[in-house]
Amino acid sequence: MVLGLGIVLVMLVRPLAVQATVGWEIGDMVLDFGLDLESGDEVVLVDKHEVGEPFFAELTWNLNSENCVVQIQESTGPDDTVTTKNVSDDGLLGGVVSHARFQQVEVVMVKAAEGKHCDIDPSQDEFLVIARESRAPVSVEEGVSPAPIGAVVVTFRATTFFMPKDVTVKAGEKVVWVYADGAQEPHSVTSGGCRVNDCSGGGKEFNSGLTVNKPGQRFEHVFKQPGIFPYHCDLHLGSMQGTVVVQDLQ
């Protein structure tokens, strides 16, 4: 298992007020990082001057600490007035992982709340992922209306595999797998169980293919029939495995 590290793009506003962010490309905003901020500290994670214009951003995060405040500056109105907003969960991913989208983002900021210490630790499964373009689901089944809110969400990361590993849903419910890592290492969500490292014959029920490789990307599948559905990642057979248990509606 290769531990792929995303490009960490952090500009300390205080005290390094003019240090530019470097190392990322238009269209890719990747964060997988630890932060340690004292009260009043603020980190700018995206600087629009690197892009040249306001951009779309889709945020996915899991921050256990209420000491950390995520904010965006968004330009609105005909005169592009910049307003600062606290980022809060829009509920799209059922609250299992927080999610938000913004259209005209100038910068994304993480601050330590007043009088608090903001400590983000990826090894504690805390993360903030910012995709600077809309990450559409990589697979949408025919005849299924998009994105019912309340789907069961499984996140996966290069460092912590599928979380939670095993989920239980009712027939007809959707499971959404969210790439919540900055590693940009391809993964798949492929149906089928494995015997040790032999997962051959999988992919009959569902298969994302190796297309899930950007933060915020999703793969989703509606489980219509009751049953037990083991699945795995085609590239990380030994470590990335999980099971979806689908219960009858009765």
Ligand SMILES: [Cu+2]
């Ligand atoms: Cu994988």
